Amino acid sequence: MNLIAAAAEPAFVVPVLLLDISLLALLVIVAIAIVRMRSLFGIVMLQGVYSLVSAAWFVSLDAVDVAFTEAAVGAGVSTVLMLSAMLLADRKSSPVPMRRQLGALAVVILAGVAMLYAVGDMPAFGDVNSPANSYVGMDFIAKTAEEIQIPNVVTAVLASYRGYDTFGEVVVIFSAGLGVLLLLGLNGNAGRWEAKPNGQVINDRTAPSAAGVEDTRTVDQKAEGDA
């Protein structure tokens, strides 16, 4: 029984659990579909759906802040970023040979087993002596209201107690964003280049490798081809 089920009305504990399970089942279906699909456009769409559903599940786990971030980053920004990456790359993924799949499968299974092994060391739910309840966290909860007058403790910790840390994170995210923007060419120069070897001007339209790059099909034909 999770925290929310306990907080809801007693008669709703089982139905809320059923809702949780249905959300998780949707997540599993989407994940399997992502693995099996070849159309990259469909995969990008499915990733947006995945983060939508997982954010709904975060709400159910009472992690409203995480759900907010997941909705903004996972469903909004990363869809756009993935589409921009597709603009520079292929639209279909080619099948991966079985040998390479086996290595990845082994890594995933090992990581899963390690996590399941670690579950045994977790404190019980609501344990008074758990790390989250025993060290400095309780002081934050007790003193935040009188020290900095911010009702949300998470916001207070991020923006005030750990202000320098957050500032460093902002710098890191800013430089990462700059790098991604430069890589994706979102300033409108994606795929456009020009060079002057030996005084001869070549660019993306005249170069031999550009043959076939410009898509002359109509939108409907593209849709057929991508589907």
Place this chain on the structure above:
Amino acid sequence: MSPLMGYFMLGSAFLLIISMALMLMRLIGGPTLYDRLLAVNSFGTKTVLFLCVFCFIIGRPDGVDIALLYALMNFIATIAVLKFFNYRALDVGLMQRDETRRGDPS
């Protein structure tokens, strides 16, 4: 929340989950790209509705803020996808025509 209202909300939440699953079928099955696009957009709407109902079921009405954010993000993502397939670029103004964009060498 009265019990009757609670059961009403639970029922609508389950119905919303079922309709999400139906949208998911269309999204995975396709067959064309625009089916998928419409399915994703509709799935986002269903998620917004589900969150609104669910927040009241678990007694945390402040989750409606997240539903609002979802609605905005859903809109942005759909516009981005449509622009991507019409212009093959993302920095085009919505009112700009395709021809003026493609022929521009600068």
